[in-house]
Amino acid sequence: MSKVLLEVEDLHTFFFTRRGVVKAVDGISFYVREGETFGLVGESACGKTVTALSILRLLPEPAGRIVAGKVVFDGTNLLELDKKEMRAYRGREISMILQDPMTSLNPVYSIGDQIAEAVRMRHDLPDNMVEPEVISALRLLKIPSPETILGEYPFQMSGGMRQRVVGAIAMSCRPRLLIADEPTTALDATIQAQYLALFKDVQKKTNISIIFITHDFGVVANMCHRVGVMYAGKIVETATTSELFKAPKHPYTVAMMDSVPRLDHKDKRLYSIKGQPPSLMNLPPGCRFYPRCSVATDVCRKREPHQVEISDGHSVSCWRVQ
Amino acid sequence: MADVLLEGCDLTKHYPIKKGFLQRTVGWVRAVDGISFTIERGKTLSLVGESGAGKTTTAKAVLLQEKLTSGSILFEGRDLRKFSRSQLAREYRPSLGSVQQNPWSSMNPRMRVRDIVAEPLVVNTKKSKGQIRSRVVELLEQVGLRADHVDQYPHEFSGGQRQRIAVARALALNPSLVILDEPVSALDVSIRAQIMNLLKDLQTKSNLSYLVIAHNLATVRYMSHTVAIMYLGQIVEYGGAEELFKRPLHPYTKALISASLLRLPEDEEKGRKQIILSGEMPSPLNPPPGCRFHTRCTEAASTCSQEAPPLRKVGANHYVACLRF
Numbered sequence: 019m020s021k022v023l024l025e026v027e028d029l030h031t032f033f034f035t036r037r038g039v040v041k042a043v044d045g046i047s048f049y050v051r052e053g054e055t056f057g058l059v060g061e062s063a064c065g066k067t068v069t070a071l072s073i074l075r076l077l078p079e080p081a082g083r084i085v086a087g088k089v090v091f092d093g094t095n096l097l098e099l100d101k102k103e104m105r106a107y108r109g110r111e112i113s114m115i116l117q118d119p120m121t122s123l124n125p126v127y128s129i130g131d132q133i134a135e136a137v138r139m140r141h142d143l144p145d146n147m148v149e150p151e152v153i154s155a156l157r158l159l160k161i162p163s164p165e166t167i168l169g170e171y172p173f174q175m176s177g178g179m180r181q182r183v184v185g186a187i188a189m190s191c192r193p194r195l196l197i198a199d200e201p202t203t204a205l206d207a208t209i210q211a212q213y214l215a216l217f218k219d220v221q222k223k224t225n226i227s228i229i230f231i232t233h234d235f236g237v238v239a240n241m242c243h244r245v246g247v248m249y250a251g252k253i254v255e256t257a258t259t260s261e262l263f264k265a266p267k268h269p270y271t272v273a274m275m276d277s278v279p280r281l282d283h284k285d286k287r288l289y290s291i292k293g294q295p296p297s298l299m300n301l302p303p304g305c306r307f308y309p310r311c312s313v314a315t316d317v318c319r320k321r322e323p324h325q326v327e328i329s330d331g332h333s334v335s336c337w338r339v340q
Numbered sequence: 341m342a343d344v345l346l347e348g349c350d351l352t353k354h355y356p357i358k359k360g361f362l363q364r365t366v367g368w369v370r371a372v373d374g375i376s377f378t379i380e381r382g383k384t385l386s387l388v389g390e391s392g393a394g395k396t397t398t399a400k401a402v403l404l405q406e407k408l409t410s411g412s413i414l415f416e417g418r419d420l421r422k423f424s425r426s427q428l429a430r431e432y433r434p435s436l437g438s439v440q441q442n443p444w445s446s447m448n449p450r451m452r453v454r455d456i457v458a459e460p461l462v463v464n465t466k467k468s469k470g471q472i473r474s475r476v477v478e479l480l481e482q483v484g485l486r487a488d489h490v491d492q493y494p495h496e497f498s499g500g501q502r503q504r505i506a507v508a509r510a511l512a513l514n515p516s517l518v519i520l521d522e523p524v525s526a527l528d529v530s531i532r533a534q535i536m537n538l539l540k541d542l543q544t545k546s547n548l549s550y551l552v553i554a555h556n557l558a559t560v561r562y563m564s565h566t567v568a569i570m571y572l573g574q575i576v577e578y579g580g581a582e583e584l585f586k587r588p589l590h591p592y593t594k595a596l597i598s599a600s601l602l603r604l605p606e607d608e609e610k611g612r613k614q615i616i617l618s619g620e621m622p623s624p625l626n627p628p629p630g631c632r633f634h635t636r637c638t639e640a641a642s643t644c645s646q647e648a649p650p651l652r653k654v655g656a657n658h659y660v661a662c663l664r665f
Contacts, residue, residue, distance in 0.1 A: 061528040176620050177391075206390035207555060208617045211599035215616050233529055240603045259605050277533035279562035281600050284582065287540075288562065290533035294498050 020052040023227045024073070024112075024195055029087035031065075031072045034080075038299045042068040042082075044251035047325075050195065053221065055228040057242030057259070059235060061295060064248040066231045070197045073229075074112060075104055091195070110140045113188040117200040119180035123172040130168030133187050140191035155190040158223070159183075160216055178209035182216070189220065199231045214240055235278060239263060244331070247271050250296055250306040253325075257332040267334045269311045305337065313338060343381040344417070345549050346402065346517055351375050351411035353397050357625070370624050371397040373573035374411070376651075377566075379517065382543065384550040386560045386581075388596070389570035392621055395553045398570075399519050402551060403438060404428065434464050437510030441522035443502035447494045453480070453505055454490035460512040479508040483538060500531035507538065517549045524559060536562060557600040561585050566657075569593045572632045573624055575651060579658035589660045591639045631663065639664065 031043040043065040050056045058066045071077050073089050075096065089096045096107060116122045124132060133152045137143065143151065149168075156164035159182040172180055181201060188196055198217075202210040214237065221228060230241050238245050238259065245262050246253040247270065255268040266272045276289035293310045296302055302309055308318040317337050326340050327333045353372040356365040372394040379385045387395040400406040402413060404420075413420045415432055423432060440446040447456055457476045461467055467475065477487045483504040494502055503523065510518050523539065524532040536559065542548060554560050560567060560581070567584050569577040569592065577590040588594050598615040617636045622628055628635050634644035644663055651661040 061530055178620055206621075207557070207596055207599045208390065209620065211614065211616050212618075215614070235529075236600065236602055239605075243605065263602075263604055274529060277530055279533075279536070279558040280602070281558040281561055281585065281597065282602070284561065284585075288533040288537055290537055291530040294500060294531065295528075 020054070022049045023052045023092055024229075025049040025088070025090040026069070026073065027088040027090070029069065029072060029089065030085040031068050031077065031082060032085050033082045035299075040298045041251050041301065042298055043072060044301075045087075046246075046248070046251075046253045048246050048253060048256060050227045050229060052194075052227055053225040054244065055221065055230055055242045057230045057232065057238040057245040058248055058253075059232055059238050059245055060248030061233055063295065063298065065251040065298075066248055067199055069248075070114065070199055070229065070231060073197065074108055074114060076108075109136060109193065110191045111193055112195045112197065113191065113193040114197040114199065115181075115184050115188050115201045118204050119177065119184045120172070120204075122184055123180060125172055128169050128171055129175075129183050133183070133190055136187045136190045151190065155186040156183075158189055158220060159186045160219075161186065176209075178205055178213065181205060181213060185213075185217070185220075189224070189226075192224070193226065195227045195229070197229045197231070200233070202237060203232070203234070210237075217241070235275065247274075250301065251298055252306060252335065254307065254336070255332075255334045261329075261332050265332075267328065267332070267339050268307075268336050269313050269338070270307045273310075273312070305335075342378075344378050345381045345415070346379045346551075347414040348375065348377045348398070348402070349412050349414065351398065351401055351413070352409045353394075353401060353406060354409045367625055370573050370627060372401070373627075375568070375570070375573075375575045377568055377575070377578065379549050379551055380565070381516065381549055382547040383565040384543070384552055384563055385566045385568065386552040386554055386564040387568050387570055388554060388557065388560050390555060390621060392572070392624060393570040394573040394624075395570055396521060399521055399551060399553055402517075403436060403519060404433070434460075434513045435516045437513070437515035437518040439503070439506045439510050439518065439520045439523050442526045443494075443499055443506055444526075446506055447502065449494055451493075452490065453485075453492055453494070456494070456505060457490075457509045457512060460509060464513055475512070476508075479511055480505075482511065482542070483508045498531075499527050500534055503527060503535050504538065507535075507542070511542070511546075514546070515548070517551060519551045519553075521553045522555070523552070525554070525556060532559070539563070557585075557596060569596065572621060572627055574632060574661065575659075576633060576662070577658075577660045578651065579655065579660075583655060583658050587655075587658075589654060589658075589665060590633075590662050591637045592633050595638070631661075 027047050029043055029046050033040040033042055060066055072084055084097060130152055133155055134148050137148055137151045153164045161167055161182050202213050205213060232238060242259050244258050247255045249270050255271050266275055273289060273291045277291055279288060291310050296306060304320050305318040305323055308314040323335045323337045325333045325335045328339055351372055352374050354368040354370050357367040359366045377385060387398060389395055397406060401408050454476050457479055458472050461472050461475060476490060480489060485504055524535050552563055564581045567581050568575045571592050577593045588597055595615040595617050603614060619636050622635060630645040630647055631649050634640045649661045649663045651659045652665060654660050654665050
């Protein structure tokens with residue numbers, strides 16, 4: 019088994035607003051091994067993106083603050099670094115792909131310039147070495163005829179190609195960890211399939227670790243080795259992908275899987291989870307899922323469940339499995 | 341014989357591209373290029389395809405928001421081109437309802453729920469204020485909201501609740517056909533099932549017909565009776581949902597299904613292949629000759645680039661446009 023590259027321990031990230039404290043991430047722990055893809059899956063506002071931003075320390079300060087926890091990257095706790103030291107990690111060691119390529123690319127700079135900017139910042143390269151680096155990044159992402167694309171602008175490209183350019187920027191500094199935040203949500207089905215296959219290929223070539231953030235269980239199944247299911251700021255279940263799909267244990271995971279229509283058979287009637295996720299400013303006491311849970315008992319309402327490892331690598335936070 | 345509510349015959353919509361000082365037309369975007377379909381009473385037809393396939397243009401043509409370049413729409417057997425303006429306003433438009441994709445942009449943030457849902461009634465009927473008020477409450481209860489929600493504003497609701505308000509507004513005039521343009525794709529996963537089940541319940545209760553536009557195949561399979569797979573302005577496969585998903589014939593349909601199937605790590609180890617199409621959908625400005633899909637098709641032969649395949653009948657209710665059948 020390859021070694022652990024990133025370990026997040028008991029991370030708490032809160033937003034301090036005039037109306038109260040928003041507990042966006044409230045004590046989550048997970049790790050990512052070298053060459054592994056770890057999926058963070060959950061609905062909007064469950065804390066997936068805030069987790070990613072906390073790892074890179076890019077939270078909108080002063081409202082957002084990491085209150086407690088550790089983010090250990092290859093032996094170094096990133097939360098103890100000063101600003102300058104931290105900057106050395108961003109892009110060079112850990113990079114990120116955002117959901118919408120239309121907003122993460124600059125419309126007035128050419129593709130070549132935007133990738134070169136990243137390349138220049140990371141390696142102290144002589145000018146004549148920059149372009150070959152840019153082209154090799156474009157090649158890695160299988161962008162056709164990279165030499166001609168250098169002078170093009172984002173508006174001249176399709177959504178799928180733009181997202182590949184974003185991928186090329188992220189990969190241009192040869193990071194060891196890539197955080198991909200819903201990278202395929204804005205893409206069409208066949209283009210999404212292309213993009214996911216491409217990233218598996220990039221991972222094989224570079225042995226990069228990936229944290230894949232998504233709300234789509236189908237993408238998780240396709241891409242990830244292990245998965246953490248998030249709900250209202252907590253990871254409620256962690257398991258390998260096959261284990262999670264074969265034997266989901268947390269009622270939320272089970273309900274999510276039952277509420278998504280399947281393509282391979284006709285569903286009679288979808289299970290629908292009642293209610294909606296709680297406000298992160300005003301969380302219910304006890305288990306966060308109990309107001310929507312169909313198997314909740316008295317203890318769920320009163321006390322918060324701990325995470326329990328039920329088999330190798332499969333942990334669940336639910337009173338029913340303890 | 342099936343009870344046909346609305347029929348589209350050979351619908352075509354080309355948008356001109358104008359350039360220069362004189363705004364001369366220099367080309368045409370073939371957004372929809374000769375498609376036909378039927379919507380039965382109480383049933384759902386889904387248009388499936390990627391962006392740029394012409395799904396929304398088709399829906400807009402049915403809603404009369406776009407004027408067709410050619411082709412005709414038959415409503416209850418009558419050609420809409422023979423309707424006068426006032427006939428359209430009195431007889432056709434009130435039988436349609438529409439729900440848009442994004443419940444954050446489809447409602448005026450400065451209107452209260454009561455006014456949002458009442459608007460179609462105010463515009464199209466001569467009901468008194470009291471009648472309208474009780475109809476609004478009735479509609480809200482139908483979609484799972486409460487009477488005391490009427491005085492609130494859209495921002496006070498979650499996405500799922502807003503989509504319920506949009507459905508209530510669409511149902512205000514007791515339409516026979518509701519156009520649902522990506523009705524759940526902007527919603528959270530756990531909320532989607534609630535809205536899909538609501539829409540299905542309403543369909544059974546009021547014998548509604550739906551024209552659904554969607555790109556998520558699993559959603560389509562759950563919602564539809566009939567499915568039309570669109571590619572670059574044309575229908576490439578058309579048929580009953582069960583038949584089409586069990587026995588997809590067109591290479592594009594197969595690729596779409598393959599891209600959307602749940603795929604676990606062990607599938608890879610077992611060597612179950614996923615069909616991954618190369619390239620992207622060509623521009624509708626200049627569609628490829630012959631079969632429009634041949635540039636990306638995994639099974640294309642040399643004749644595919646020369647001859648455009650017609651939509652051919654291959655089963656009781658199953659049509660496919662591919663030269664191999």
